[in-house]
Every structure is written in structure tokens, then in C-alpha cells.
Amino acid sequence: MREPDATVAREPLNRARVLKAALGIIDAEGVEALSMRRLGAELGVDPMAVYRHVDGKDAVLDGVAELLWEELPDACPEDGDWAASLRAFASAIRSLFHAHPHAAPLMLQRLVLPVPQLEKSHQQLEALQAAGFDREDAAEILRTLISFSTGYGLAEVTCYALVDGEAWPPPGSERDLLIAFAQFLPPGTPARLVDVAIALWAMADSDATFESSIDLILSGARLRLERRRGASE
């Protein structure tokens, strides 16, 4: 009945498989659905077996965060267009939130020091310095960009969480929107505040807002570069 080769009743567990399973659960059902018992069940194994490969639940969460940040694509340094590279970096961060809305809290909890994120940041820093920025300016620009992309991604994902699986913004006429939003707000919220919520968070093209904000940051960076060049010559 069983496979003849190597008598692999099961592949032995390992850290990578544990983390992958954990991310799967989180993506599908949210962080609060992840328990060690559930994780064991998902892997077809006693819950305690997981502890052989991972230090504990916190370590699992840390590992998943690392896994997520690893999905950030490398910068492609060949073209030498630092602005395009930065824009791609920012978009990638935002996309990460979109790809794993339920895991957003994890990416935030370990926001500053995940090694893969540092690696990509390093690439960006190098590109900026190659373009003539000094290291302080480059770091400041990158920091601004990371902060903004993170905050923006988070805000969007928080909106998605409200409707959980449905489309965002909730489709329909302006009147429909009003009704839909009223559900998310405590009863008795003044109508003018419902309007504010809609204006802020149910705008049609959040892509455009994101891009234009990035433009803003990049144009500021460009300005700084020119000033720096003018001063040094």
C-alpha cells in the first residue's frame, strides 16, 4: 500500500514547513486562528512535535514575519534609475500588505529589523549613493518611503478587513455607500462623520493617491540631490 521508496511514511518536519503552514493558516483565517494545536493538525503531527523545530509560538510568528519580508523583490540595479527603483520598492511593500492582509499585524510588529528587508534596503541605499546622494540623505529618503508605504498599506488593509472578502470600496451608489459605512461605525455616529469616513477611505482610485504621494516624496528627493550637487561643485 505504501510507497516503496525510502519508506517515507512522512517527510520529516522542518522549520521551513512549519512556517509555511503557519502562514497558510494566517492567510486563510487570520492570526488569532493560529494555535500550536492547530498548526500541529495542519502538519498532521502532534502539536508538541513543532517545538523540535521552532522555539515556541512567538518564534513562529517572528519566522512568519521574516518569511513575508522575504517576498520583497530584489531591486534591479542594472538600469541605474534610482527613482524608478524606489518607486518599485514602495509599491512592493504596499503589495505585500495586499497579498497578506491578515498578516499585516505581523509585518508591523517586526517592522524595522527583518533581515530580508534590511537586505533590500541596502540595495536601495547603494543605488541612491551611486546616484550622488550622501548616505544621510539616502537613509532619510528611504526611511520616509518605508514609513509611508507601510502606513498606507496598513490603512488599506484595515479597510479590507471591515468587509472581509467582499470588494473594497463596497460598490453602489453614494447612498448605498452611506448605508454600508454606517454599519462599520457605532450607532448614532453623526452623518457628517460618515461622510468623512467615505471621503477618506472609500475613494475610488487609491492606487492613484499612492502613486501621487510617492511622486511627492521622489520630487523632494530630486530637489535635494540637485542642491547637494550644486553645493559640492
Place this chain on the structure above:
Amino acid sequence: MREPDATVAREPLNRARVLKAALGIIDAEGVEALSMRRLGAELGVDPMAVYRHVDGKDAVLDGVAELLWEELPDACPEDGDWAASLRAFASAIRSLFHAHPHAAPLMLQRLVLPVPQLEKSHQQLEALQAAGFDREDAAEILRTLISFSTGYGLAEVTCYALVDGEAWPPPGSERDLLIAFAQFLPPGTPARLVDVAIALWAMADSDATFESSIDLILSGARLRLERRRGASE
């Protein structure tokens, strides 16, 4: 022995006192230290008594988040300087994170729709429209500002969490910094990545970076206002 007046063996519990106590615990020891039993103890009361005044633990967390956003100061609309008002708004959001570093996850979890935040946003929107912005532009600017301030505040607070009570950035020479940061990173992290971490997150004047990023966003807003005015006349 006891106070004679009104025989108040204790003031009866109420929602506000529950939330205040919860925030106290969170500020002092972090979110994970908050349990219903701990909360009851803090209030000198059976854990179950809390449930009379609040719907459950999630409701407590929601309430605390609301409490936090209530600390956002009102805009002072009299001076009519929309840019100054926006800058104050952004700084206030950032200050909120600084004032309650342990509560940051809570403010994020309920990022978009806390009523008090909508109230202040409403004031800002009004001010912008009074200055000549149309509602879409005003909303976009505000959204960018909120996202950025949130992301920036979060990143800073995440750094504070690393040292938990000590000063940030950790003081000392560049070599000291290197050693200090190495502790926060997994062993074996390449030195160039430690450098990146330091450049990004241990910069001396994060106030200045914040302000200059806000300047960037505001100057973009100003530009849009002028264009809009030029087009409409």
C-alpha cells in the same frame, strides 16, 4: 473606620473606569499583560464584574483604542492657516504613538474608523475646503498625511520597543552602536546590514526627518491648490 458619607464602600464600576484601568495596564506592561482577571484585580473587583460594563475583551481593546484617539487635540480653526493646522495634526498623531508606545498595535488595529479621529479629520477637511481645496483633493491630502504619520510613528515606537525603557537611539560611539544593534539582529547578520539598520533607524534627529517629510507633503498640497485656482479662474 470607613468613610461616613454615602457608605461608598466603593464607587460603582463604570465603562470609563474600566477602560482607563485597561489603558493603564497596557501603558505600563504592554497589551499581552492585559487579561480580564488582571483588569478585575486592578479595579479591586471580581473579574466577571467587568462584563457588566463592557461587552468582552475585544470590546475593552476597542474602547481603549477609542480612548487613545480621543487624545488627539482639536484643530484650532481661528487662524485659518491650513498648512499649520495640518502640520499640527500630523505631529499630534505621531505624539500619540510616543505617548503610548505599548498601545501602538491597538491604535493600528482600529486605524481607519475611530469616531474621535473622524471628528478631527472632519475639522481638517473643513479647513482645507475653506482654503479653496475641493473635497477630493482635501481627502487625498489628509489620507496621505494620516498614513505617513501613522507609519512613521509606528516605526519609531518599534525601535523604542527594542530597548524598552532605555534611550533611543542607544547612546555611544559608532562602534558602540554597532554592538548594540547586533544584539537586536539574529546572530550572523552581515555587518553591512547592521550598518543599514543603523543608518535607517538610529539617526540622531528623527524629528527633523519627520518635519521635512511633512514639508514635502504640504508643498505638494500647496502646488495642487495653486493649480486648481489657476484652472478655475
Place this chain on the structure above:
DNA sequence: CGCCATAATCTACACTGTAGACTACAGCGC
């Protein structure tokens, strides 16, 4: 006094993370 609403307590249950003892088994020298 009795009645009753409200606040606070007590008990109990299902569930969590995980320490520690235990079993199953592969690879080894003899």
C-alpha cells in the same frame, strides 16, 4: 416589611502555550 433591579461574585468549561516524561526508530561499533 416585601419586591425588585442592579452590581458583584462564584463555579465551571473549553481552550491556550508549553514543560517534562515517554516511546519509536535509525545508525552505529562490536
Place this chain on the structure above:
DNA sequence: GCGCTGTAGTCTACAGTGTAGATTATGGCG
């Protein structure tokens, strides 16, 4: 073949969690 040893997986048990439900004080009011 034997026994040893190290490793992967299992089992049991414990302290701690959120909270449903029953129970007990405690006040106000007729």
C-alpha cells in the same frame, strides 16, 4: 545478532485564558 545513543514524535499534565450561567449581596421604593 546485540546494545548503545541521538533524534523525531507522542503523551500527559499544569497553569492561565475568555466567558457562560447560576448565585448572592445591596440598594431604592412602595
